[in-house]
Amino acid sequence: MAETDLSSTTVFEERMQRRPLVLNNRSMSWISDLIAGIPEAKTPLWWWITTGITASIAGFGVFCILYLLFTGVGVWGNNIPVAWAWGITNFVFWIGIGHAGTLISAILFLTRQKWRTSINRASEAMTLFAVICAGIFPAIHVGRIWMAWFLAPVPNPNWIWPNFRSPLLWDVFAVSTYFTVSVLFWFLGLVPDLATMRDRAKSTAARYIYGVLALGWRGGNRQWLHYELAYLVLAGISTPLVLSVHSTVSFDFATSILPGWHTTIFPPYFVAGAIFGGFAMVLTLMIPSRSIFKLHDVFTMDHIDVMCKILLLTGSIVGYAYSMEFFVAYYGANPFERFAFINRYFGPYWWASWTMFTCNVIIPQLMWVRAFRRNLCVVFFVAMCANAGMWFERFVIFVISLHRDFLPSSWRMFYPTWVDVFTFAGTFGIFLTLFLLFVRFLPMVAMSEVKGVLPEADPHFPGASSNEGLVQEGIATHEPA
């Protein structure tokens, strides 16, 4: 008995030991060479091919948008009663994707999850590009694009001000603040790495461009002092911000009286779904990047493992929300509410709801198994299902709730047109093109942060005690040598 206890304790301790965040005892210069080497290398052929494809899709998306603007929203499939269809579905889908980036950069920073350093840069970039894609839809769905400025908090020509108590105006503020703060946070994190790019640059043009972007960063501790505080504060304010953004998006629906929308569970449910969908998108982008750029030692299987656990957790929260909505519809005894939910799962759009439920709730349960969390094919499959499932979730909420309203004579099915489809595909083109440009020109892993979590970055690291003394000493002069 005692022996079994002992051996199980040893296994337990082995399992519970803190795993290294960077494998194979890589040095700091190795990290710089690996990460900075990606933009420094000659542009690979696959990059031209992939970017050519994604940019063509983006270009066709832009054509669809122009066609919409010059013709009118009639080219989309929405009509009364489904006045909000793919446009708003895509908006909420993309804005949700962004949330994972901010969660990784802000919330995991505050909770001292050091593994975030390997993925925070790429996830934050993903956030920005997703919010750009999201921002397209509110602007173009208004029909009269020249009146999109009515969204701004200024009086219109009749001196009528917007209603500051409307969730739609809250949304304008929330999304624009979110984008701005994400850009600032991302760029602040990028500055030390841009300085690395500047100091390594071979060509004058690269040194000049990265030098200007790095703003003359010198890595002095008196600089890091303010930098770290600002980073902490930005993480601290981004945390409530990211929770508020999708809550505010959900208010657009929750404050209405439509059955299926009018629920108090919406804000937390939307936020959990956003993080779920966002982590799926991070995995979708990072698993191929990891193989292409040989990031295996920096972005390890342990990273993928914990991300899968977050996927499992948030997927289950979403599953709880779906079930609770259904239960409350039954328990609330409101016939309209009951009808909306029976119609959701058993009406003409049953396939959308069951796709949503399968992809978001059932398939992520695979992640309970450690072997699946460490199998890239399974992880990628689950992530792709989650991407699809989260789009269907928004489709289910918006379109199914609208298509059978209070008056049966106005019930109508929604069918997307080719413009709907290609506009949505076009945003994927825009998103992927921007991401490809990002990996081509900027360091996709936060080098300074990854170096900071290496064991030798600790001033009390025992292995370095023999490393006494001085490497070299000299006089720096005002005039160049």
Place this chain on the structure above:
Amino acid sequence: MSPPERRRPFGIIAEFPSVSALYRAAEEVRDQGFKFWDVHSPFPIHGMNKAMGLGRSALGYIIFVGGLTGFLTAILLEYIPSSFLYPLIVHGKPVNFFTVPPFFPIMFELTILFSAFTAFFGVFVMNRLPRFHHPLFNHEPFRRVTNDAFFIVIDSTDPRFQKLTPRTCWRKPEAGK
């Protein structure tokens, strides 16, 4: 390019092999009472502020003021039009100052927005950046500071600078010598 005798010294710069060596040297420089000096590293080092004898950054207070400005901006932006310029009666609800909840989201967002701008620009103002030319950039080994090298720089404006002899400021004088 200027001849060596014409170059004015900016400071003494020393490179250290590891974070722990840098940390100990920083403590020593601090204890010897230098004022104008800095430690340069590729990443922020935990505890270095203490080793250098630096206090907390004052940036936090500035950001608070920035956030407060955003909050007040939102109050004015919302209540002046909604209560005075164009009171919009929706659902028959009052539009006065005491109906805070529906006005709250925008106050929250603008507080965040202004704090973020203050934090972002605050870092660069406090650090006197952007500054594209700096004497340290003339020092060839310093280019590795953003890669894997660790430096201490003692500024020539430091009152103790003239008394410096090489290799004394980085560690305690050994006993018996």
